Every structure is written in C-alpha cells, then in structure tokens.
Amino acid sequence: MPSMNVLINIFDTLTGRDPDNQLVPRLALDWAPVDELTWRFRLRKGVRFHNGEPFDAETVKFSIERLLDPETASPIVELRYVTSVTVIDEYTVDINTDQPDPIIPEKLSLFGGVMVPPAHLQEVGDAAFAEHPVGCGPFRFVRYQRAVELELEANPDHWNGPPAIESLTFKPIPNPASALAALQSDEVDLITGLVPDAALQLRGYQGIETSSFPGIRTSYLSLDTEDPVLSDRRVRQALNHAVDVPRLIDAVLDGKAREVPTMIPRESFGFDETIEPYSRDLDRARELLAEAGYPDGFRTTLTASNADAFVAEAISGLLARVGVEARVDLLDPAVYSERLTSENRRALGPIYLAASTGWTLDGASLVQSNVRRDRRQSRWTSDEADALIDREELSVDPDERLQAFAELQRLLKEEAPFVFLYQIDNILVHTPRVHWQPNVTGALVMEHAEVHDE
Numbered sequence: 001m002p003s004m005n006v007l008i009n010i011f012d013t014l015t016g017r018d019p020d021n022q023l024v025p026r027l028a029l030d031w032a033p034v035d036e037l038t039w040r041f042r043l044r045k046g047v048r049f050h051n052g053e054p055f056d057a058e059t060v061k062f063s064i065e066r067l068l069d070p071e072t073a074s075p076i077v078e079l080r081y082v083t084s085v086t087v088i089d090e091y092t093v094d095i096n097t098d099q100p101d102p103i104i105p106e107k108l109s110l111f112g113g114v115m116v117p118p119a120h121l122q123e124v125g126d127a128a129f130a131e132h133p134v135g136c137g138p139f140r141f142v143r144y145q146r147a148v149e150l151e152l153e154a155n156p157d158h159w160n161g162p163p164a165i166e167s168l169t170f171k172p173i174p175n176p177a178s179a180l181a182a183l184q185s186d187e188v189d190l191i192t193g194l195v196p197d198a199a200l201q202l203r204g205y206q207g208i209e210t211s212s213f214p215g216i217r218t219s220y221l222s223l224d225t226e227d228p229v230l231s232d233r234r235v236r237q238a239l240n241h242a243v244d245v246p247r248l249i250d251a252v253l254d255g256k257a258r259e260v261p262t263m264i265p266r267e268s269f270g271f272d273e274t275i276e277p278y279s280r281d282l283d284r285a286r287e288l289l290a291e292a293g294y295p296d297g298f299r300t301t302l303t304a305s306n307a308d309a310f311v312a313e314a315i316s317g318l319l320a321r322v323g324v325e326a327r328v329d330l331l332d333p334a335v336y337s338e339r340l341t342s343e344n345r346r347a348l349g350p351i352y353l354a355a356s357t358g359w360t361l362d363g364a365s366l367v368q369s370n371v372r373r374d375r376r377q378s379r380w381t382s383d384e385a386d387a388l389i390d391r392e393e394l395s396v397d398p399d400e401r402l403q404a405f406a407e408l409q410r411l412l413k414e415e416a417p418f419v420f421l422y423q424i425d426n427i428l429v430h431t432p433r434v435h436w437q438p439n440v441t442g443a444l445v446m447e448h449a450e451v452h453d454e
Contacts, residue, residue, distance in 0.1 A: 001357055002193065004110055005444040006170050009152060011135035013113035014041060014060070015105050019448075021267060021361060021440050023106060027055060027115060027136075036100040036396060043091040047159045049117040049136045057093045061085040062118035064095065077369075078107040078360070102396045103269075106360040110443065138163045138447035147172060163447045176201040183208055183431060189451060190436070191429040192444060196254040197310050199427045209432055212256050212425040216440045218265045218366055219257075219355040221302070221315070221419035225380045227350040229298050236416035238288035240278040242322045243315055243419050247280070252314045257422040262412040263366045265423040267440045270363030270392065270405030275413060277420065285322045297323020304328065304353040305336040312353050326351065345379050355424070359441045363405045364393055370418075371408075380417035 014028040028041040047055035064085050067074045081101045086094040095104060107113070115136060121129050133141050138160065139152035152168040171188060173179045176198045182188045184205070191202070203210055223230045223239070230236060249257045258266065261275045289297060302319075304312035309330055316326045329349065331339070339347035340354065354377075358365030369377045372389040388411065391404035412418070426442040428434075436449035 006150060008110065008443055009139045009168060009446055010133055010137045010141055011114045012137045013110060014108040015113055016109050017439050017441060019437065019439050023109065031105050033396060034094060037097050039095045039104045041093050041095065043093065044159060045091055047136055048157065050134050050140045050155060051117065051120055053117040053119055055115060055136055056090050057087040059115055059118055060093045061087055063115045067112065076111045079112045100394045100396050102401060103360055103362045103364060106362055110359050139168050160447065164450045168446055180205065183429065189431050189434045194427050194429060195307065196256040196427060197252065199429055200254055202429045207431060209430055211428045213437055214440050215424050215426040215442055216265050216267055216359065216361065217355050217357045217442065218260055218263065218423045219353065219421040220263060221421065222352050222354055222379060223417055223419065224346060224350045225417050229300065230350055232292040233415055234288040234292040235294065238285040238322065239319065239419050240416050241281045241285035242324065243318050244280040245277065245421055248314055248318065249422055252310050253424065256425040256427060259422050260420055262409045262420050263370065263418060264363040264405065264409060265358060265366065268358055268361050268363045268366065270402060272406045272409045275409050282322055289322060297325065299325045300351055301349045302326040302328050302351045302353065303348040304330055305333045306330050307333055308353050341376065345377065357441065382415065385411055
C-alpha cells in the first residue's frame, strides 16, 4: 500500500473509489458481466498518457496480460482468476476468467487496474520505465531520489481536469520527531501513515493539526491451530475473551480505532451487523482454559513488527491477566514482512500480530489469504470454512454471497482461529493550509487536495 499510495497519483485505473467509498468510473465508463466468466468494460475516449500515447482497448489488454505473464513476476494476486483480455472494439474489452469472480470491477480500482503505455514501455524496457514512469494519472513524474523524495507535477491535460495543486512531493520520514521538525520548518504540509501513539507525540504544537477518519485496515492475531495448545478451540476462545479490545483502543490507540466482531470490517460488502464481538470476560476465559487443561495458563510467543511494539506489549499484558504468558518477539519490519509472506506458515511462531487493508471493500479481501487452507497465510483447516470461501468467491449472486459471508462470520467467531481486534483510523497530521481527507481505504489520491495560504 505505501508504494501504491504514491503510484496512484501517476497512474490511472479502470475503476476508482470516491470520498464516500463508492465504486466509480475512471478509465472505464461502465461495466457489466456478460456471463459468469466474462466482464465487459466500456472505456473512456480521448485519454492520453503523459508522453502523448493514446489510451484504448489495446492498452487494457497489454496492461492486464502483462501482469498475468509469469515473466513479469507480479506480486499482485487479485487477478488470479483472470486468463486473458479480449478486444471487442477500440473502446470495449472483455476480461475473461477461468472461475466466476464477482468483484473484478472492485479489483481494478487499485493494483490490478493500473494502466501502462504499451508502445513506450516496450520501447524503453522495464528497467528504464521503473526509473522514469509514464502514466495517464493526474500527476506526472519529475524526479526521484531514493530514500529522499519523489517529485511530481500536475498533469494539465488529465481527463478529469488538472489537479488543484501544481506540485506533489512524497518524502519518507523515519520517526515522529523528524516529522514534527519537517512540519514546523514547512518542509512538508501533511504527514500520513502514523500509528496513534506516534501521532500523539505531535499533538499540541502551534500550527499543527491532527485529523482522523474511519479506516478499513483491520488488525488481528493469527493463531497456529496446529500448535499443541492452540489446537483446542476453547483456548482460542479464551484468548478472545481475555483481550479487552475496547480497553486496548482507548489506552494504546488514543481511541483511533473501531472494534471488529470477526475478520470483516464494517464498510466491506458482507459485514454482518448481527454478530457481536466477544464479551470481555476474564472469568469465562479462565474457565475455558481450565476446561482445556490449562488452569494455570500457559506460555507462548507473540511475534510482531517493531512498528506495532506498543500494541503487542499491551496485548501481552492483557493475556497475562488470565495466566497466559505471551513473550513478545519484535522483528524489523522487513524481516517480519519476509517471514509473513514466506512459504513457511509457522515462520512467525504460534501467535503473530498482523493487519490487512481490504481495499476492494469486499469481505473477500480480508479472508482470501487467511482462511481457506490452501492460501499462503492460512493456519486453520476447516472443510466448512473452505466451502463458504468458495461460495462467496465464486458466486456472482449478491444474496448468495451475503449468506455465505454471514455463515462464515458465525463460524469464525465460534472456532476462533484468530483473536479479532480492530480496524484502525486513518490519521493525518498537517498544517492548517491543507484541505484533504482520505476515503476509508486511506489511499493517497491527491488530485482533489488543496493547499490554501491562511
């Protein structure tokens, strides 16, 4: 997501999300299923890339099939059911799949929907294109200094009109103290991506404002259900009763999060509002542990990224109240990420703290990698869960999908293969000059941002 947050300003996508989280046209004007394995998209005319190359149906075919080509080695998994793109005419394409995929339009709103200029890319090659990207988005590439900054300028010929700001610069800033100094010196106008405890450090300074908006990024503890202790459902339920999520949100996250009953956040299609979160009941947690044969608790390890140290330590403290001694193992973010995405599903130990951004705003995004037994981050084996995942992923009937999601959430709560936590807010720290707010995905779509001299 950090990379996509930058690139979405250079490149445009077939669909998009508006400030109210609704799926809206971008380079595609409209779309509809032709049959269970085909989606048809009608494209916007008159769009040109920053180098003048025209956008058309051949662009869509090239861009998507390039992602599908094994030689590209794309990490994008959302288009795994797509097999090819058929050009119907200059401004109409069919996207073909080998299995029904009900949310192809949603999947084309970010990663998989990014369009690239075929002629230019084939002429200069991947390496040169990476050094000087050419898109058809609201901003044009100017220069990039690794680990220092990326500078963009407004595209005056963008199909949706020129952006309100003339230049846009992204800077990686290593810590809150550096962020504060950058804001106070007018080096930057807006800081994003801060966790609540870091944002707290910037509060109260003159000329600096903090804003928070509902977010979709959902945090949870992944439990290894093949672990000798965690294989018992009663133990997993006990952990959910023991982790007081509302208290965690208030004490550690400055209230900048919302509790979730299971793995599906509130704004996603499929969320079942009738399912309540676990009760925060220490006595019930102790009873369940005793029934499972652990009246005095047990010892385990809780692994997390250094970026989530405060949350991990707080969770460990909450578990200790019922006798669960969870030693916190903090990893460098790069090491954590490498282990998380490795083939070894136990590389992060019996319990690890994780978060997912379900940017398609569909329940499938949050469970696609974590639940079905053949998925890369699944640590649970359940025939019933696998069947429900198939029902919601492979049906194009919204009512059928809603029913499958409802049954899946009830099963998740009962079997507790995770400790369900919260969806965290999007936090902005900025000068009063900045007027912009993200939608629930938190994507840094800056074409409508404004900066006013007060």
